[in-house]
Structure formats: structure tokens, C-alpha cells
Amino acid sequence: MVRHLGFFQFKEGVSDEEIAMCFDELRAMVGQIPGLLSIEHGLHQSDEGLDDGFTHAFCMTFESIAARDAYLPHPVHMQRVELFQPRLERVIVCDFEVQDAFKATV
Template sequence: MIRHLGGFKFKDETTPEQIRYCFSELRAMVGQLPGLLKIEHGPHKSDEGLDEGLEHVFCMTFDSFESRDAYLPHPIHMERVELFGLYLERAIVLDFEPTPECTAAL
């Protein structure tokens, strides 16, 4: 499994309704894109001071790097990139493959 995660800082004028709409459209990709298993997201909640101004976080789970690679240029994804682009001031995205010891049952 591959984790595709990131953080967003929305423009000051972006409304909570617009943010909810963006994330509802993001969640709607599950079931539309092969290999996209799950999307989780929510507002950033930490007092560590290491967020560099990012306000919202997402984590997508793909079944493989191949599925993630197919997702990146996919028209459905590109529609979301355009949508979020209307409202975002900043975004970061990172990908990783959890090591076996991370995915083992506790």
C-alpha cells in the first residue's frame, strides 16, 4: 500500500462551505479511480508549531505505486487540482510506502 498525503493552506477568503465542497469532491474519487482505496482528511490539530501555516491535512491510500502513478495525470484528479487551485494559497504532497513493521498488527 502507498500513502499519498499532504497539507493545504486555503486563501483567507475561502469559506468553510467551499472547503467542505472541495473535500467532498476529493472523497468522491474513491470508487472512481482504480486502486484508490481510501481518503481521510481533516483540519490540522497540533500546537507543536511545525505546520508552516498548513491548515488541513489529507491522506489517500492506494493499493500500489502503479495506481498512484495512474491517478496523478487522470482527468478526474486533474479536475480536483483545478478546483482546489481556486482556493489554495499553498499545498504540499508527500508519498511513502509503510514499512512492514508499521503495518503489522499490534
């Protein structure tokens, strides 16, 4: 399993409605791109001060590295890139392969 994490800083003037529409379109990729299992996203809500101006985050889960690799040039993904890109000031993306999940034993 692969996690694909992204952090967005939207440009000044991008409305909440535009941001919501972008994330609606992002979520709609599940079921359209093989191996894309889920998408979660949300508004940054920490007071730690470590966000460096990024306001939103997302996490996609892919069944494999091959599925993630096929997603990158997929036409549905490229449509979302075209939707988001003009609205973004900055973006960071980071991927990692899930090896073992650690759970609390309380």
C-alpha cells in the same frame, strides 16, 4: 501500498463551505479511480507550532505505486486539481510506500 499525503493552506477569504465542498469532491474520487482505496482528511488541530501555516491535511491510500502513478494524470483527479488550485495559497504533497506497520504491544 502507497500513502499520498497532502497539506493545504487555503487562501484568505475561502469559506468553510467551499473547503467542505472541496473535500466532499476529493472523497468522491474513491470508486472512480482504480486502485485508490481510501481518503481521510481533516483540519489541523495540534498546538505544537510545527504546521508552518498549513490548515488542512489529507491521506490517500493506493494499492500500489502503479495505481498512484495512474491517478496523477487521471481526468477525475485533474478536475479536483482545477477545483482546489484557485483556492490554495500553498500545498505540499509527499508519498511513501508502506513497508511494515508497527503496532503497540500493550
